[in-house]
Amino acid sequence: MEFVEVRRDGPVTFVTLSRPDVMNAINPAMHQELERAFTQFADDDSQWICVVRGKGDTAFCAGSDLKAASRDGLPPSYPEHGYAGLIQRFDCPKPFIAAVNGIALGGGFEIALACDLVVAADHASFGLPEPLVGAVALGGGLHRLARQMPLKLAMGTILASRRLTAAEASRMGLVNEVVALDALDEAVKRWCDDILKASPVAVRTSKALIARGLAEPDIEAALIAQPDYPEFRAWRASEDIKEGPLAFAEKRAPVWKGR
Template sequence: MQFVDVKRDGAVTTVTLNRPDVMNAINIEMHHELQAAFDAFAVDPDQYVCIVTGAGERAFCAGSDLKAAAESGLPPEYPHSGYAGLIERFDCPKPFIAAVNGVALGGGFEVALACDIIVASDKASFGLPEPLVGAVALGGGLHRLARQIPLKQAMATILASRRVSAADGLRMGFVNEVVPASDLAAATQCWVDDILRASPVSVRTSKAVVHRGLQEDSVETAMRHQKHYPEFIAWRASEDIKEGPRAFAEKCKPVWTGR
């Protein structure tokens, strides 16, 4: 790949947006490379967690490459999973962690919001400045931000095109942890290690049940319907559901198969 770096370490895939000279802004080719990288992660049964980050020290992702878009004169053609191959990837129950090492603006912020966990450097900042260039944050940013933090805070950030610091993101609730820039990789790895201690089937099922349940009209309805969710059914038939009690009874570490 030309603009995306993909590395696999055990059960972990790290996808790095790799255009540091333009603050990892996303052009058309990069959109499709990201789609391919996330597709490969999603279908690989031995890959359990995906880390998304940016190359260099300045930026996670500054959003769309507006200069490239202006030069092409063509409307963007996003891949089938939407912007960056991620923001409309609603069918992947595996965890995504955004390791935000710098600015995450526009589409970059939308990519981070599409992840399940955001770990941010204290140098990171976030924003949806699309209105400043006559655009609208239609890559999920408007919808996700308004659902992930209090509405007044979301509207203030969106309507005023304000940039939010990592510390404010933590206070508002869309950032999980803020660490010094030098500690970002280690802090992200701690989250990965915690996830990998658990059954991959249980983790996937938990994520899926949360998202499916949020689409129900009440907690009562969600609890009544959850046994019919496909991920719940797969978990009930999995090897991991037997391995957990066996390891507990024998006082040993479980050996998860993820199946």
């Protein structure tokens, strides 16, 4: 790939947006490369967590490449799973972690919002400034931000094109942890290690049940529907559900199969 770097470390896939000369802004070719990278991760049973980050120390992603957009015309054509091959990837229950190492604006913020966890360097900032250039945040940012923070705060952030610091984003519940830049990799590894202690089947099932349950009208409906969710049935029939109690009884660490 030309604009995306993919590295695997055990069961963790690292996908790095690699256009540091333009703050990792996404052009049409990069959209397609990200689609392929995330699909390869989703389809690989040996890979359990995906970490997304930007190359360099300045930017996670500045969003869409406006020069490419002005040349090619709007709106651009996105891949199968939407903007950056990620924001409509509702069919992948594996955890995604955004390691935000700098500015995350426009589509960059939307990528972070689409991830399950966000770990940010203390100099990072977030925002949806699309209206300043006559555009609209169509990569899920409007809908996710309005659901992931209080509505009035979301409206203020969006309508005023306001940029949030990492500390502000953390206080609003958009970021799990804020650390110094030189501690970012260590913090991400700690989150990965904690997730990897658990059964990957249980982790994926938990993510899937949360997503499906939020689409139900209330908690009662979610609990009633839960046993019929396909992820719930797959978990009940998995090897991991047997391994956990067995390992506990035998006083050893569980050996998860991920199936």
